[in-house]
Amino acid sequence: MSVGYRIHAIKVSTKREIRSTLYGVGIYVVLALIFLISSYVFVNSTLRSVADAGIQALTNPITSPLFVSVGLAATYLGLCSSLSISRDRDLGTMEVLFYGPVDSISYVLGKYFHQLLAYLVILVFSLINFYAISLVTNVGFSIDILSIMFLSIFLTSCMVSFGILLSVSTRRVIVSVVLFLALVLFFLVFSMVHTWIMSIAGQNLTPTMVYVRVILDNANNFIKWISPVDYFLRGMSAVFRQDPGGYALSILSSLIYSLVLLSLSVGMFQRKGVRR
Amino acid sequence: MRFSRYLAILISLVMAVALVGAAWAQEAESGQGEEPQQEVAGAESDGQGAEAPSPAQQMLESLPDITEIATQASQEQIGQGQPRLEEQVVYSVSPWNGREYKGTFAPRQVDTIYLMANEYSILNVQRTQVYFWPITNEYMADWFGLREEVPGTLEILRDGQVIDTLERTEYSYYFPSGIGREQRLYLGEEAVRVYEDYRNRLNAYYDAVSAYYEAHREWQRQMDEILREVQETGQYKDPSEIPEPPKQPTPPTDFAYSPRTAFAVNLPEGRYQVRLRGPDGEIVPDTTKTLEVFDSRRQGVGYLVIPEHKWTRSFQTNDPSDILYLDGRRVFYIVPHHAREFNFYQYVKMANLHKPLEGEGTRSVWTWAQFEPITQAKLQVLHNGEVIEEIALKPYYVRQTPGYALGYNIVEFDPENDPLLQGRSPTFEAYRVELEGDKSYQLRFVDDAGNVLIGSAREVRPIKSPGNAVYAIPLFPFAVGLVVFGWRRATARVGKGEEA
Structure with a gap:
C-alpha cells in the first residue's frame, strides 16, 4: 500500500473515531470524575496541611492532582485503545476493514492518533480546570505546570501504545482489559512503593527492610524502562530541576518507547492476522 | 543508637579536656611551693632547648583521630561474643560532608571509597585489628589495640595511568567556636601554626588560672583580715579599703587537634584508583581500591524556616522550585545556608564505608546537604518584581513567658538595652520576615555587591480557602x-x- 493511501486511511479512521468520542458523553463524565477525585485529594492534602501548619514549603501543590488527573486520563485512553482493538477483532470489524484499503500500519496508527487527539481535548479541559483551581486557591500556575501538561501528551502516547500492544497480543477483550489494568496498576503501585521506600532513605531500617529496598531498587532499574509512568516521572523531575536536557530526553525516550511498542504491535498484527 | 554513641564520644571528649585541664591546673597550683621541681624543669629546659610537654599538650596529643573515635570498638564489644579480630591494612577516611569531617574506614572487604569532589578529605593507610560486629552490622577496628601507619606514597590512577603521587602531610582540625560547631581543616605548616597558637593560648589560660587561684587566695586572706579587724574593733571599713576580688580568666572557646600526618586528597569528579607504594617500591597488598569522586547535581541556598508560632517545629526547604505557602499573616525566621544536591548513595557511603548495609538500594535517590551558613548577605522581599524590604541578619532570643501557662516570645537579642538578656547567648541568628497574607511575594538573598545568590529565590504565596x-x-x-x-x-x- 502506498504512503498516500495509508495516510488517507489513517486520517479517515482517526476523524471517524474522534468524532464518535466527542459526540459521546463518556469522555466528559470520566473527565468530571477524574477532576473531582483530584480536587478531593488536593483539598485534603495540600490546603488542609497548609492551614494546619500556618506556613509550609511545597513543590507547586497543583502537581499532585495534575499527576493523578493525567495519569488516570492516560490510563483511560490506553484502556479505550485496548478495548477498541479487541472489540474490532471480536466483532469481525477488523477483518472487514482489512478487506478494504486498511493495513496493519494504518489501522494501528489510526487507533493511536485517535487516542492522542482525544487526549488533546482532555488537555484543554485540564488546563481550564487547573488554572481555575489555582486561581481560586492562589497556589500559582507556573510555566512548570504547563511543561508537565505538555509532557503528559507523551505519557498518553506511551500508555496508548502499551494498550495497543496488549490488545494486539491477546485475542479476547477480557484478557486484554485485565492484563492492561493489572500491569498499569502494578506499575503505579510499584512506583508508589518505590518512591515511599526511597523517601525514608535517611532513616534507620532493619536489615530486612534494607534488602527489600535493594530488591526494589534493582527491580526499578528494569521496570523504569517498561513502565510508561516512569518516563513521565523522569520528565517531571527534570521540570522541577530546571533541566531542559533531561526534559527533552524524557520526551525523546517516550517517543522511542511509543515507536517501539507500535512497531511491535504492527509486527504482531502481521504475524497473527486479523481474524477472530 | 548512633546519636547516643556520638553523644557519648562528645561527652567523653569534653570530659577528657575538662578533667585533664583541671588536673593540670591543680598540679600547677600545688606545685607553687615546690621550688626544686621547677628548678629541675628549668634546668632541663635550659640544658636541652626543649620544654617537657605540658599535661594539656599531652592530652591534646593523645586525643584519638575522628576516624578512630567513630569506629573504635568498645571494650564491651570486644569482650562480647568473642569477635574474630583480623589484622588488616585499612584506609582510614575522614571525608568532608559539607559541614564537618566524618570518620570511617575501608576494611579489606570494601573496594570503593567515595569522596566529595573539589574538597579536601583525609586518607591514611594503617594496620589495625578489624572485626565484624553483627549486632549493628558494621566493621569495627581496635585502634587502641593496634594502630600502625603503613609507610609509603599514595598513587592516584585514572584509566590505568598514575596522575598524582601524594606524600603524607600534617593536618589539623580546628573548631573556631568549639567542638560540635564550625570545623576547618588546616594542612602542612599552617596546621602546625594553628595548633601551636591554640596550645599557647591554652597554656596561657592555665597559667592565668593558676595566677587567679593565687590572687584569690591572697584576696581571701585580706578579706579574712578585714573581717577579723571589724569583729575586734566593731568599726566598719571604708568601701575603698575593701580590695576588689580577682577576675576569673576565660578559657579559649576554640579548639585545635594536635597535628598528625596523612594523605590530603582533593580531586575533581571522576573514577580513580588509589594504591600505596611502599618504600621498597612495591605496591602494598590490599591497598588498591577504587576511588569514586562525586560532585553535586545542583547547588542552591537552603532555608531553615522557623515559624514564630511554633519555633521548635522548624523545617527545611532546599529545592529552589519549592514555594512557601502561608495561611494568613505570618512571622517567620530564615536561617540560610549554602546547599548542594548529591546522590544519596554516594553521599551516605562516603562516611559509612565500615557499614556495608548503609545506603544500599538508594542509588536512585538524591539528597540535599547543608554547607556553611550564609551570614554576609541581605534578604530582599519583593512584590511584583519591586524590592519592598531589605532584612539583615540579627540575633534572637526565645524568652519563655513567666508563670505556669505555656508560651514564649521571640525577641531581638539586645543585652545592652535588656538587662534580662545579660550573660545569655542568642537562641538563633536569622532573618525575620513578617508578611501579610494578602498578596504574593518573592524572597531572595543578595551579597554585598547586590548580586542575587544562585538558587536563593523563593516564591511566597498566601493560600485562599476556595470553599465549594x-x-x-x-x-x-x-x-x-x-x-x-x-x-x-x-x-x-x-x-x-x-x-x-
Missing part, C-alpha cells in the same frame, strides 16, 4: 457533555423529522 468552588470547577466537563448530549439529541430529532 474547588468541587464545582471539576463539573465543567460534565456540563459540556450535557450540552453535547442535548445538541446530539436535538439534531437526531431534526434528522428523524426530515426523514419522516
Whole structure:
C-alpha cells in the first residue's frame, strides 16, 4: 500500500473515531470524575496541611492532582485503545476493514492518533480546570505546570501504545482489559512503593527492610524502562530541576518507547492476522 | 543508637579536656611551693632547648583521630561474643560532608571509597585489628589495640595511568567556636601554626588560672583580715579599703587537634584508583581500591524556616522550585545556608564505608546537604518584581513567658538595652520576615555587591480557602457533555423529522 493511501486511511479512521468520542458523553463524565477525585485529594492534602501548619514549603501543590488527573486520563485512553482493538477483532470489524484499503500500519496508527487527539481535548479541559483551581486557591500556575501538561501528551502516547500492544497480543477483550489494568496498576503501585521506600532513605531500617529496598531498587532499574509512568516521572523531575536536557530526553525516550511498542504491535498484527 | 554513641564520644571528649585541664591546673597550683621541681624543669629546659610537654599538650596529643573515635570498638564489644579480630591494612577516611569531617574506614572487604569532589578529605593507610560486629552490622577496628601507619606514597590512577603521587602531610582540625560547631581543616605548616597558637593560648589560660587561684587566695586572706579587724574593733571599713576580688580568666572557646600526618586528597569528579607504594617500591597488598569522586547535581541556598508560632517545629526547604505557602499573616525566621544536591548513595557511603548495609538500594535517590551558613548577605522581599524590604541578619532570643501557662516570645537579642538578656547567648541568628497574607511575594538573598545568590529565590504565596468552588470547577466537563448530549439529541430529532 502506498504512503498516500495509508495516510488517507489513517486520517479517515482517526476523524471517524474522534468524532464518535466527542459526540459521546463518556469522555466528559470520566473527565468530571477524574477532576473531582483530584480536587478531593488536593483539598485534603495540600490546603488542609497548609492551614494546619500556618506556613509550609511545597513543590507547586497543583502537581499532585495534575499527576493523578493525567495519569488516570492516560490510563483511560490506553484502556479505550485496548478495548477498541479487541472489540474490532471480536466483532469481525477488523477483518472487514482489512478487506478494504486498511493495513496493519494504518489501522494501528489510526487507533493511536485517535487516542492522542482525544487526549488533546482532555488537555484543554485540564488546563481550564487547573488554572481555575489555582486561581481560586492562589497556589500559582507556573510555566512548570504547563511543561508537565505538555509532557503528559507523551505519557498518553506511551500508555496508548502499551494498550495497543496488549490488545494486539491477546485475542479476547477480557484478557486484554485485565492484563492492561493489572500491569498499569502494578506499575503505579510499584512506583508508589518505590518512591515511599526511597523517601525514608535517611532513616534507620532493619536489615530486612534494607534488602527489600535493594530488591526494589534493582527491580526499578528494569521496570523504569517498561513502565510508561516512569518516563513521565523522569520528565517531571527534570521540570522541577530546571533541566531542559533531561526534559527533552524524557520526551525523546517516550517517543522511542511509543515507536517501539507500535512497531511491535504492527509486527504482531502481521504475524497473527486479523481474524477472530 | 548512633546519636547516643556520638553523644557519648562528645561527652567523653569534653570530659577528657575538662578533667585533664583541671588536673593540670591543680598540679600547677600545688606545685607553687615546690621550688626544686621547677628548678629541675628549668634546668632541663635550659640544658636541652626543649620544654617537657605540658599535661594539656599531652592530652591534646593523645586525643584519638575522628576516624578512630567513630569506629573504635568498645571494650564491651570486644569482650562480647568473642569477635574474630583480623589484622588488616585499612584506609582510614575522614571525608568532608559539607559541614564537618566524618570518620570511617575501608576494611579489606570494601573496594570503593567515595569522596566529595573539589574538597579536601583525609586518607591514611594503617594496620589495625578489624572485626565484624553483627549486632549493628558494621566493621569495627581496635585502634587502641593496634594502630600502625603503613609507610609509603599514595598513587592516584585514572584509566590505568598514575596522575598524582601524594606524600603524607600534617593536618589539623580546628573548631573556631568549639567542638560540635564550625570545623576547618588546616594542612602542612599552617596546621602546625594553628595548633601551636591554640596550645599557647591554652597554656596561657592555665597559667592565668593558676595566677587567679593565687590572687584569690591572697584576696581571701585580706578579706579574712578585714573581717577579723571589724569583729575586734566593731568599726566598719571604708568601701575603698575593701580590695576588689580577682577576675576569673576565660578559657579559649576554640579548639585545635594536635597535628598528625596523612594523605590530603582533593580531586575533581571522576573514577580513580588509589594504591600505596611502599618504600621498597612495591605496591602494598590490599591497598588498591577504587576511588569514586562525586560532585553535586545542583547547588542552591537552603532555608531553615522557623515559624514564630511554633519555633521548635522548624523545617527545611532546599529545592529552589519549592514555594512557601502561608495561611494568613505570618512571622517567620530564615536561617540560610549554602546547599548542594548529591546522590544519596554516594553521599551516605562516603562516611559509612565500615557499614556495608548503609545506603544500599538508594542509588536512585538524591539528597540535599547543608554547607556553611550564609551570614554576609541581605534578604530582599519583593512584590511584583519591586524590592519592598531589605532584612539583615540579627540575633534572637526565645524568652519563655513567666508563670505556669505555656508560651514564649521571640525577641531581638539586645543585652545592652535588656538587662534580662545579660550573660545569655542568642537562641538563633536569622532573618525575620513578617508578611501579610494578602498578596504574593518573592524572597531572595543578595551579597554585598547586590548580586542575587544562585538558587536563593523563593516564591511566597498566601493560600485562599476556595470553599465549594474547588468541587464545582471539576463539573465543567460534565456540563459540556450535557450540552453535547442535548445538541446530539436535538439534531437526531431534526434528522428523524426530515426523514419522516
